[in-house]
Amino acid sequence: MSTVIQTRELQKTFGRVRALDGLDLTVAAGEVHGFLGPNGAGKSTTIRILLGLMRGSGGSATVFGRDPWADASALHRRMAYVPGDVTLWPNLSGGEAIDLLGRLRGGTGTPAERARRAHLLDAFNLDPGKKGRTYSKGNRQKVALIAALATPADLYVLDEPTSGLDPLMEEVFRREIQAAAAAGAAVLLSSHILSEVEHLCDRVTIIRAGRTVQTGTLADLRHLTRTAVAFSAAGLTQPDLGQLAAGIRTIHDLVIEGGRVRFTADSDTLPDLLPLLARLRVQALSIAPPSLEELFLRHYRDDADGQARTEAEARP
Amino acid sequence: MNRGPLAQLLWLRARRDRFQVPVWVLTIAALSGLSSVAVEASFGTLAEREALVRIAVATPSLLMLRGVPQGTDVAALVFFQLFAFLAATVALMNTFLAVRHSRAEEQSGRADLVGATAAGRLLPLVATVLHGAATNVLLGAGVCLAFLAVGFDPTGALLSGAAIAATGLAFLAVGLVCAQLLRTARGANGLAAALVGVAYVLRAAGDAGGTASADGLSVASGWPSWLSPIGWGQQTSPFHSPEPAPLLLSLGFALLLIAAVLGLQSTRDLDASVLPERGGRNHASARLRGSFGLAWRLQWPSILGWSIAGLLLGAIAGGLGETIVDLAESNPLIGGALASIAPGGRGSIIDLFTAALFSLIGVLAAAAAMQSVIRLRQEESGGAGELLLALPVRRIRWMNDYLALGAITIGSVLAAAVTGAGLGLIRSADTADRIASVAGSGFAQLPAALLMLAIAALLYAFVPRVSIALSWAALLAALFVGQFGGVFGLPEWMRAVSPFTHTPVSAVRGADWAGAAVMFGLAVVAAALAVWGARRRDLTL
DSSP: OOEEEEEEEEEEEETTEEEEEEEEEEEETTOEEEEEOOTTSSHHHHHHHHTTSSOOSEEEEEETTBOTTTTHHHHHTTEEEEOSSOOOOTTSBHHHHHHHHHHHTTOOOOHHHHHHHHHHHHHHTOOTTSBGGGOOHHHHHHHHHHHHHHSOOSEEEEESTTTTOOHHHHHHHHHHHHHHHHTTOEEEEEOSOHHHHHHHOSEEEEEETTEEEEEEEHHHHHHHSEEEEEEEOTTOOHHHHHHHHHHOTTEEEEEEETTEEEEEEEGGGHHHHHHHHHHHTOSSOEEEOOOHHHHHHHHHSOGGGHHHHHHHHHOO | OOOOHHHHHHHHHHHHTTTHHHHHHHHHHHHHHHHHHHHHHHTOSHHHHHHHHHHHHTOHHHHHHHOOOBOSOHHHHHHHHHHHHHHHHHHHHHHHHHHHTTHHHHHHTHHHHHHTSTTTTTHHHHHHHHHHHHHHHHHHHHHHHHHHHTTOOHHHHHHHHHHHHHHHHHHHHHHHHHHHHOSSHHHHHHHHHHHHHHHHHHHHHHHHTOEEOTTSSBEEOOGGGGGSHHHHHHTTOTTTSOOOTHHHHHHHHHHHHHHHHHHHHHHSOTTOOSSOOOOOOSSOOTTOOHHHHHHHHHHHHHHHHHHHHHHHHHHHHHHHHHHHHHHHHHOHHHHHHHHHHSOSHHHHHHHHHHHHHHHHHHHHHHHHHHHHHHHHHHHHHHSHHHHHHTSSOOHHHHHHHHHHHHHHHHHHHHHHHHHHHHHHTTTSTTHHHHHHHHHHHHHHTHHHHHHHHHHHHHHHHHOGGGHHHHHHHHHHHHHHHHHHTTTTTOOHHHHHHSGGGGSOOTTSTTOOOHHHHHHHHHHHHHHHHHHHHHHHSOOOO
């Protein structure tokens, strides 16, 4: 697969504020790439640099192998963008805005394009005859989404595109994005909606404070998290537990409360853990796989929780 | 300290306007004081004032512009020169204030936030009325104090201040009504400004058709003036025959409208309007294509409006000159007064008057053109620019479109003004000559207006966040220094800074076009520099 977006050690400073501080991001063709991070982590700044609307202060960024700042308008022929907070022209109707944006992207109003537009208007259930100023946030977002999806692109850059949509519309959005990726397009999807990321994304990059803290497939990331283990404490002695802790070095937060032993273990040590538990003949065993939510929370939390972050970063 | 909701809302309004209102009050007071000084300096003797008043009384187009003369006292002359203009300015301040604190709040969604608290639906409106009333008291006090400072009659000064405050209050109510009628702040502001214009025109019609007094030194307005709040303020005649009663009309009018607004506000839904919002098209027309097509679509109503203003001012410029010369020829006394201002016979007098008015039209064209760059900045800061520039639209092209639109605006406003002047000159004896001269005056405004456009572009490129405020400030400074620098005796180097100082007076034989050529060159260089700078900077939201 060919690389569509590549940034290395990307930096961006606004005065004394470091918005991006070593951001690495790679997105390949045919891939839906989740771009995650807490508010203010630098997602929108990264996207604006990739669109050539801002210039990086250091490091490198390329889109289709070219400089997004210098070659902005040439690159935009192959790109479609949906901003997180869509502003429309107050006295242009939604239909006019869609047509205008389509024409600027090189659309000529062929029958196929018109059919595609009509299909999307119908699927997203949008009335194109209302003035831009009268649309709600969700409807403004639909206008930008329809304009982006109406003309095929090689790269879709979507900044929290569904934050104002209802679940039904999110479903329509997912179908369209999956179809675009299946046709070979690359998609960079910034989102806070974990179920959306889980459904759509092949790989994710998590950033915090302008740095990449984690990148990989969802399966990789799951693998790096801890699994919660609990069983009945009845009949177990202190040496038994000591033996368990000694056997598996990656057992954390071991507690005994309410008659149950609880701890977490790194998910990749689970195969070594199971024989030990069997030897202790533990009762009422429960093993909970890591949730994505837990994974994200660990990365999102601030430095009060810095431990988890350092551990995650230390891994290959 | 825990204040009640009304006090909180009032505090919020005072806090939001803490710079704007003081600047307004100081500007209005300074304008009143400085004009008084200027009139006193230019028309120091009774004979000069009498000559001026006699010209005015016999010149309907001058009465339309200024109002009705009320005697030859210096203060009365200042009131005649200033009041209608001052009242219209204060009226606009009030309509903007009313809409900003009512419809704009609803449109932005902040009214929901406030309405969900103990403040409820009516209290914010009450707070806006009180805040506006207090602002008008301050504006009136500013005028009163300025007139007292230059030594005018205290009763007259007080009545002048009261007239300004009452007129302001009437238009505060007009602004609030517009905010009830229309769904958007832009629409409400536009309607309210148009109504201020209607009030001005009604007064103008009434004053132009007024009857002169027996001594020929004052005019009683015709009935249309009595339909206009600006007319009511003017009828107080504070320095001639003081009469506060017309202000009761202003106050009654304001109270009636405010009562109606309270009624509407308490029955309608939040974010709804009395007049329904029109729907739009399902498909874009074939003309809405490309970034210039969009810029044109966004700006043409504004270009049309400014061009109509140019047409009207041009018509006045054309008509005024002719009337004045008729007058000069029929009255040896006035003829003498005029000859001292403009030696060189009939044609030269008309040309000089036209040229003087055309220099104002040049400022109008510059203001209209700068709106184009201001729109560019609003597109960028509002977020629509981001949507557009993520498409294959070149940054340089995008900016050039708005600069081209600005240049087109200048051409349109000046062409409209020349056309208007041509219409005003139709009954002139040597129409062809006069029109050629007027066209020259129109063309002469081009370089200064282009330079102001380029200055706005430079501000956009290098200080985007403050460019809108600085653009207007630059225009006001250039206008003030260029138009009034001589009157206030500003040093030569300071006057030389204003582009308008270098506009050739084409009416004068052998006019100096070198300054115009230099300004044109500067405008081109500045625009190129601005485009280069804007391409190099980040998009600034």
